[in-house]
Amino acid sequence: MNFNKNIEEQYNTYRLNNYGPATITLTKGEGEFVWDDAGNKYLDFTTGIATTGLGHCHPALVKAIREQAGKLIHASNLYRFKEQGDLAEALVSKAGPGKVFFCNSGAESSETLIKLSRLHGIHKSKTNTPATKIVVSNNAFHGRTFGGMSATPQEKIQDGFYPLLPSFPVARLNDINSFADQIDEETAAILIEPIQGEGGIHVASTEFLRGLRALCTEYNILLLIDEVQSGTGRTGQFFAHEIAGIQADAIGMAKGLGGGFPIGAVWISETFAGLFKPGSHGSTFGGNPLACAAALAVLETIEKEDLLQRVTQLSESWIKDLISLKNKYDALNEVRGRGFLIGLDFEEDPAPVQTELQNKGLLTVRANGNVLRLLPPLTVSESSLQESINLLDATLALTSQKVSTHQR
Numbered sequence: 556m557n558f559n560k561n562i563e564e565q566y567n568t569y570r571l572n573n574y575g576p577a578t579i580t581l582t583k584g585e586g587e588f589v590w591d592d593a594g595n596k597y598l599d600f601t602t603g604i605a606t607t608g609l610g611h612c613h614p615a616l617v618k619a620i621r622e623q624a625g626k627l628i629h630a631s632n633l634y635r636f637k638e639q640g641d642l643a644e645a646l647v648s649k650a651g652p653g654k655v656f657f658c659n660s661g662a663e664s665s666e667t668l669i670k671l672s673r674l675h676g677i678h679k680s681k682t683n684t685p686a687t688k689i690v691v692s693n694n695a696f697h698g699r700t701f702g703g704m705s706a707t708p709q710e711k712i713q714d715g716f717y718p719l720l721p722s723f724p725v726a727r728l729n730d731i732n733s734f735a736d737q738i739d740e741e742t743a744a745i746l747i748e749p750i751q752g753e754g755g756i757h758v759a760s761t762e763f764l765r766g767l768r769a770l771c772t773e774y775n776i777l778l779l780i781d782e783v784q785s786g787t788g789r790t791g792q793f794f795a796h797e798i799a800g801i802q803a804d805a806i807g808m809a810k811g812l813g814g815g816f817p818i819g820a821v822w823i824s825e826t827f828a829g830l831f832k833p834g835s836h837g838s839t840f841g842g843n844p845l846a847c848a849a850a851l852a853v854l855e856t857i858e859k860e861d862l863l864q865r866v867t868q869l870s871e872s873w874i875k876d877l878i879s880l881k882n883k884y885d886a887l888n889e890v891r892g893r894g895f896l897i898g899l900d901f902e903e904d905p906a907p908v909q910t911e912l913q914n915k916g917l918l919t920v921r922a923n924g925n926v927l928r929l930l931p932p933l934t935v936s937e938s939s940l941q942e943s944i945n946l947l948d949a950t951l952a953l954t955s956q957k958v959s960t961h962q963r
């Protein structure tokens with residue numbers, strides 16, 4: 556075929572305009588680095604939006620995908636594969652006694668959680684009216700499908716798509732009473748991210764998560780935890796909510812689980828897993844051998860390279876350095892998050908900072924509000940973490956200077 560050689564033009568002509576325009580074209584990645592088509596090298600602290608947790612093209616992941624691709628790529632859930640059995644067993648060993656459903660994305664994991672809550676709502680209802688309400692948090696993000704979007708109380712995401720799925724009352728993160736106030740006999744579940752990602756890196760406190768667990772137990776409602784962004788080791792625990800010592804009723808996973816290969820999963824506790832009966836839910840691609848082989852390689856590598864321990868250790872001094880930058884520059888208000896899921900909250904729109912960082916060779920992701928997200932891979936080297944501090948320091952010195960010049 557004869558393709559247009561100008562990629563930007565190609566995108567403008569043929570690619571749906573649903574994303575903001577990209578400014579660089581990437582051609583390859585290795586570890587924490589990516590390269591653009593002009594040969595520039597970048598330190599990639601976007602990791603494909605908290606996805607390529609092993610870094611780019613980790614040899615173990617590449618090997619697993621290559622080998623599986625030569626054996627069996629896809630055959631549907633009409634049949635069994637060892638890879639899916641192994642992955643389900645591995646996830647149960649992380650999450651606790653229960654069962655796993657496989658899908659292909661975070662949004663589909665949210666759909667599964669919402670469908671689970673409907674089944675529970677029928678089961679728990681003492682009248683003919685099933686409980687259908689799911690209490691969500693302000694600034695939450697649960698995906699772009701109708702269910703996920705309905706559970707995402709952000710106008711910029713919902714706008715243009717009404718009417719949405721009904722019955723997602725909104726409560727305030729870290730305000731247990733505001734959640735308690737939303738609960739009535741029609742409530743089926745609470746859906747929460749332990750650390751909000753897209754919403755601006757807001758951390759649910761340990762005390763708050765324990766409070767939610769107690770509320771859910773008291774009123775027989777499901778505690779649904781969305782670990783799509785915070786899971787697979789990103790915070791130094793396999794699941795971010797582990798730090799609170801609580802047990803979820805169901806957990807949504809995706810992003811980092813496949814290390815860049817699309818896969819989603821939902822773990823459901825033994826108590827509620829039986830709500831799904833044969834025929835009640837499904838996915839053609841979900842848990843196919845290739846996706847499962849990729850996820851297994853991710854889990855094995857996390858163990859083999861002791862990555863959870865590594866994230867906890869390396870993030871400690873890195874976050875200290877980030878806080879020093881916050882103390883040095885007025886433009887930077889707050890450093891939030893845990894492990895390698897970090898948000899820098901700026902006084903003003905950080906777009907110029909982000910652009911300058913990219914020019915200097917550090918890629919970052921925006922989040923809701925004036926937030927820049929830093930999402931290094933779990934395998935990042937200490938020197939690259941130090942390099943990110945140097946680049947931020949130089950950039951903030953430059954952009955802060957501009958602001959003060961401007962004010963004069």
Ligand SMILES: *Cc1c(COP(=O)(O)O)cnc(C)c1O
Nearest residue numbers: 660661662696697698752783784
């Ligand atoms: C990204 C994200 C989703 C949606 O995942 P997709 O794979 O983009 O559908 C859902 N929940 C959370 C917490 C996320 O960060």
